Amino acid sequence: MATDRVTVVSADPFIIAVSISPKRYIHKLILRYKEFMVSVPTIEILKDVWLFGLRSGPDKLSEARVTLEKPVAVSVPLIKEAVANLECKVIGMHDYGDHTLFVREVVAFSYNDKVLPDDEPKPGSGFILYIAEDKFTMEESSAVKTR
């Protein structure tokens, strides 16, 4: 699935949270396997992000152009074209409103060091920002300093 409902919770240990509706097919998979991959896409693979967000169920994988590869610590595949892949295990689940907030520990990760050199994201890499409906944008290529 595709989502922007994800945030970092804790740096050490590295923990993130993602909100997912019980109506989503993936919700059942997470409850069963307790493992998860968070893949950070760029605008270069936007068509697949849209496909993964729009369509439900595993059939969409046959239409996707991205490459699935074996990860290090979990059994869910990573996406080779993503600029970062966070391999996660579920450590908490909390139902709020119409969604479940899944809390996960990142047990392994890998990233593209051209897009994330020196441990920080490089502006102009095409990180995807969701606007609404089928509209997206990306970040500007210049950084603004506060001083």
Add this chain to the structure above:
Amino acid sequence: MATDRVTVVSADPFIIAVSISPKRYIHKLILRYKEFMVSVPTIEILKDVWLFGLRSGPDKLSEARVTLEKPVAVSVPLIKEAVANLECKVIGMHDYGDHTLFVREVVAFSYNDKVLPDDEPKPGSGFILYIAEDKFTMEESSAVKTR
């Protein structure tokens, strides 16, 4: 305080989650008052965002240039120059790693309809994207469509 560790959890009811370290002064305030304002800034008030992120305690308010105003449903002030203000009440707290994940229901909100016309954010408005250290960027002014 300033943070980018915030995400939407549920649309109906409108619920968000924010991760905050117990080392932060605001952590004690939230535990005591169970109320919260989430104000969405733009690059125009970046200097105040940096001040709020860098310095601890209420003294920093005297140096800030933004205008505090009375909200509708909570007792915490809103920021007039922010493009959206979400008035929140805490409905859940979960400790994970070195942070507390606060879950809040948005009980009232207001926004700038030039920046968020027709219920969607307008690209080029200067939403702040955090890179690292004192570096920030914003979104591009053009939208990308998937089709």
